[in-house]
Amino acid sequence: MSNVINAQHLTLAYDGGAKEIIKDASFTIKKGEFVFITGPSGSGKSTLLKALYGALKPTEGSLVVGGLDLASVGQSKLQELRTHLGIIFQDYKLVNEWSVAKNVVLPLMIAGYSVDVQNTQAQRLLKHVKLSEHADKYPLELSGGEQQRVGVARALSKNPVVILADEPTGNLDDYSSNVIWDLMENACQQLDTTVLVVTHKIPTIFSLPYRHFIIESKGVYEVH
């Protein structure tokens, strides 16, 4: 099976290279794999995801996602790649002046799907994350956990090739968390989606095989 993600001697830093977060990390992730990433607060988990969706260029080494070398990729190729990613942010990053339903179908809107398709998909996805009755509300009218689930629904709306999730259950109770884990498991199992999830707590009930990476003192290590 082919590598969806390939990092070789990857170094990530802020402030023009002065502030190193990850140093000389090498790992590969294959299509359809499910990966949990854990690590102490401030260790660089979000930073790694940021690099994976091309918002932070590698300082050194190479990072290839979906066949594109992110160190040198051009704007239009990166744009194309991003339409195949389903990103869930730690801070949700919803568009506050849009309704919940509109937020959810942003990836479909970008892909140019008709309004009808967008509406049906919005209904279906919001049902999945148990937010059907909130479709016409605005993000700031929802609780933190509800906003988080809107973010999850948005990431899943266009059946992405890769899901990059940053603490997708960070604000959720066990019941809601399990709803989210089920959705991700389904995507991985049925659509062969590659899933990377940053979390501080790997779910106790999890039916799929998974890999586990730890980020610690600038390194990325796999737990076997």
Place this chain on the structure above:
Amino acid sequence: MKFIKNHLMFILPLMAILLGIEFYLVFDRTTNSYEKGLKEGYSMLVVTKKPMKLSMFQALNRHISSSEKIKRENIVSEIAKGVSKNSNKEILAALPYFYNVRLDSYLSTSGLEKIKTDLEKDKNVKKVETFGSSYSSSYRLFSFIKFTLKLFIVFMGVVSLFLIIKQMEIWKYAHKERMQVMEIFGAPLMLRSGVLFRVAIVDAFLATLLTTAIFLYIKFQWAANSGIDIMMQNKTELFKMTDIAILLVSALFIVIIAVYSVVFSSKGVEE
């Protein structure tokens, strides 16, 4: 309320620029005919011993565009009323020749003096009267007004441009979050900035419409009833329908430049 204020903050400076452009156009048109009138109304008087043709004058100075002989018979008949026909002829023979000489362009006082000395080089030319002082005072006043107005329009334009950029920065702040989220999900530039373009283009149309309305009012209400001759005579010059196109194109040009500057400066999601 905030919405209206946001638009006004953009439309008003845009209108200031459009008004400036339109004032400039109108001023240029009305004064062109005024300038033409000044130029055509002006002539110098040349007194010669023998008759001279236009080409002879033009050989002396190339700015001369026409010469018109003043009928001496009229002069003689005025000064020699009741004198016999014979002496009438003698007077006529003793009189020099008079010419009204016109120029091809509007010249400064020194330009007029140059023509005078050029003409006086010819032995045939007895005297040249340029009427320079009255000519140059109206010319100078005219140039001064024209210069001041242009300066004012340019100044107003620059100030307005700053206001537009300022407002654009506020927009940029208001739209930044959404544009960044859309960018992370791979939206192309046009989709990301679509709302900005729509708003800006609507504002450009509104500003053009309001400016047009102001000028149409000036043309059909104020100028027509003002009692100011130059306004009433030049009514057609005040606002032409083609000006709408000029204003609209200018407005669109300004807002598109403004939006592009915002869109490109909010590029990149790296914090």
